[in-house]
Amino acid sequence: MLDQADHAAMGGVPGLADRALARAIAGEVLRWLVDLDALIDSATRQKLAGDAKARMVLRMMLAQWLRLETPPHAVIGTGLPLLDGGPRRLAHGVFSNLARQKVTLPDVPTLPEAVASRWGERAPAIAAAIARPPPLDLALRDAAETEQWAERLSAIVLAPGHLRLPRGAPVTELAGYKEGAWWVQDFAASLPARLLGPGEGKRALDLCAAPGGKTLQLAAAGWQVTALDLSEKRLSRLRENLTRTGLQAEIVQADALKWTPEEKFDAILLDAPCTATGTCRRHPDVIHRIGPKQIDDVADLQAKLLDRASHWLKPGGRLVYAVCSLEPEEGEHQVVGCMLPADPIKPEELPATVPPTAKGWLRTDPGMLAEQGGMDGFFAARWRAD
Numbered sequence: 001m002l003d004q005a006d007h008a009a010m011g012g013v014p015g016l017a018d019r020a021l022a023r024a025i026a027g028e029v030l031r032w033l034v035d036l037d038a039l040i041d042s043a044t045r046q047k048l049a050g051d052a053k054a055r056m057v058l059r060m061m062l063a064q065w066l067r068l069e070t071p072p073h074a075v076i077g078t079g080l081p082l083l084d085g086g087p088r089r090l091a092h093g094v095f096s097n098l099a100r101q102k103v104t105l106p107d108v109p110t111l112p113e114a115v116a117s118r119w120g121e122r123a124p125a126i127a128a129a130i131a132r133p134p135p136l137d138l139a140l141r142d143a144a145e146t147e148q149w150a151e152r153l154s155a156i157v158l159a160p161g162h163l164r165l166p167r168g169a170p171v172t173e174l175a176g177y178k179e180g181a182w183w184v185q186d187f188a189a190s191l192p193a194r195l196l197g198p199g200e201g202k203r204a205l206d207l208c209a210a211p212g213g214k215t216l217q218l219a220a221a222g223w224q225v226t227a228l229d230l231s232e233k234r235l236s237r238l239r240e241n242l243t244r245t246g247l248q249a250e251i252v253q254a255d256a257l258k259w260t261p262e263e264k265f266d267a268i269l270l271d272a273p274c275t276a277t278g279t280c281r282r283h284p285d286v287i288h289r290i291g292p293k294q295i296d297d298v299a300d301l302q303a304k305l306l307d308r309a310s311h312w313l314k315p316g317g318r319l320v321y322a323v324c325s326l327e328p329e330e331g332e333h334q335v336v337g338c339m340l341p342a343d344p345i346k347p348e349e350l351p352a353t354v355p356p357t358a359k360g361w362l363r364t365d366p367g368m369l370a371e372q373g374g375m376d377g378f379f380a381a382r383w384r385a386d
């Protein structure tokens, strides 16, 4: 969602540096929204409406000063003109008052109450992970070259085939980008495809495949991949990724709720559409945008997709269901509805830093791997057809 808004909003912003700054301000406002609003409310006699333009501009000004370390006079110079013909004096007074008091933000962003109660005891670690944008993770086309690429890119190794670089690295200028030696993929997002093992030329369906991080992984692991997605626009990114990496997959644009395969598969990866709350470090808009209604709607779609996919396996074939969501309704609750025999994940199938749960599922949280910059929240489970 933030990416879509970004695309629409950036139309009138010339220059890469200005766009990066606008994106950084939006990201910081979304991460620290509750705390920024508390500061604004502490300095106004009458509470500003939630959607008042003065509040919006003050949030941006405070985020620039408190998070992006822009000096107050520069913030005033760029922020107040946004309120020309409006409550400019009010905003000036509020900002100057807070700057004089040298207010600060807490170490960890405060989550909206409903979100904190939804995430329960996991909430503090997730909130801490939201405080900073995440580092850059790369999945390698050839895991045997892990050490070599780690050295070339000055990266740390998270697991065979997966590297981490500091955030802000210019992706298209990094060694190996042009020749397609790697693609950008959060470490947690790389785990579900690992659960299908090597392909040895057998057929895999990547259901809900675009923009294709997991298609690339499956193809690189030797699967003969059919990549299906509803969105032609997102599939065009999958095509670009295949071209850049020199990997291959058959691409199908279709609605998985209507499509039926002509032949069954040895493996299916259903990376279902979800609320994506597990990506809150990168997309902090999900903290404010997702609530029970969005969770219910998507859980309904996930159940239908899982049911359909469970009929498309050859005997002995394996199905992995995955979502980048932190919500049990999309993960733990969802999988109990699948009628196939469970195929619990074994510890030796995953990197030691992310062991499976007692039930043999995968559950990651943004608060895991905290020292190295966290990871997306993912859930995955696996079944094997009789």
Ligand SMILES: C[S@@+](CC[C@H](N)C(=O)[O-])C[C@H]1O[C@@H](n2cnc3c(N)ncnc32)[C@H](O)[C@@H]1O
Residues within 6 Å of the ligand: 207, 208, 209, 210, 211, 212, 213, 214, 215, 228, 229, 230, 231, 234, 254, 255, 256, 257, 271, 272, 273, 274
């Ligand atoms: C979580 S994303 C997939 C990410 C992808 N697996 C990857 O690793 O890059 C979910 C995808 O489901 C697709 N989708 C949603 N509803 C669908 C449907 N009814 N049939 C097929 N694809 C659908 C969306 O277009 C979106 O690309």
